[in-house]
Amino acid sequence: MMNNDDFEQLVYKKADKLKSHDRHMKMLRISVVPVAAAFVIMSLIGINSINLPSQMSSSENLIAEANRSNNANETYDKKSDSLQLDDEYQTPLNEVGELAEATSAYNAGEIDVEKSAENDVADHSQYVDSIASESVTFKANDTITITDQSAVDEICQSLSNPLSEYVGNASQFMCVIMINNTEYRIYHDKVKVLYNGSVSGEFDLSEDTKNVLQKYFPIVF
Amino acid sequence: MSFADYAFRQYLDGDKNAFKIIINEFHDPLIFFINSYVKNVDTAEDIAADCFAELIARPHKFGFKSSLKSYIFSIAHHMAVDHIRKYSRLSLIENESQFVADDDYSTIEESMIKDERSRRLHDALPKLNDNYRTALMLVYFEGMSYAEVAQSMKKSVKQVDNYVTRGKTALKKILAEEGFQYDE
Incomplete structure (x- = not known):
């Protein structure tokens, strides 16, 4: 048998162990x-x-915001992560690759995308049938949302803007790019920067920027 | 309020040395009581330490609803029975013949068993069923009242009374079979 001191030490040791166990169980x-x-x-x-x-990506937030504030004729379908245009504009062309393809076919404010678009929208099979049955046309003032992050990064970098999302709007200007409340009006040779509707700056449109915008946007400079 | 209860109140109020009083008060009776179940002094000592540890780690469970003595013997009873259940399945519990008391335990035993008559009673107790044995141990060796035993065993006083009566009858029969002569 243990002496009294050893026994007491054993008691306190066991008590500490019990307390620790209780704390652990309480946390659990x-x-x-x-x-x-x-x-x-x-x-x-x-x-x-x-x-x-x-946990939502910044692009999702910004697209949702852009949809709410700017575009009366479009809705962002979160479930399929795609953009739907109303009526005759309905198209799955929300992917950069598809837009690039559309760019190459863009002609004087109007492009046709044929049934070959089916190949590009494999991930959006729910739209394939409707796409296959009709041609899609882009016109001036159409709004295009780009969700591909690498494309957005490239465009923002070309505009020296650190933001990570943009909504482009083809108009009488070559192109209007909205990034939150900042508007970039793209002309043949310059970019005007407007903040909340007021011009806040202007810079020359470089060849590199042109190339980037042309890559993702239906613009002919 | 008993002296042990008062000491525990002091311990809860921050007097850490007060717990030594409680250990000194119950150390020997607890080991003696637990050993009647487990038949191993070292194991009994370990379980007794568990009882005191329970009192330190979970003092809120006591709550001074009964006497500290009833409460701590209640813990001891449950722990001893749990130990037997656990180790009997593993066949690790030592049988009585293997048990050899050391000097310290002999001292404890001597202090608890005052005479030959008590020794014969104590030796016969393991032959009784658990409830009879616990009730008789607590009443006759720990000097607890029926009410305290009832609190300790979580039974009614009437049940304890029955256990003691039937336990004594069974004990009498066992002792008679062993040739023990006792005064009526």
């Missing part, structure tokens, strides 16, 4: 209960996954 209960409750609630209301605002 704290962390498990809300998660379990959340899953129960989700299952009750039929939600299979949560997309928190912080």
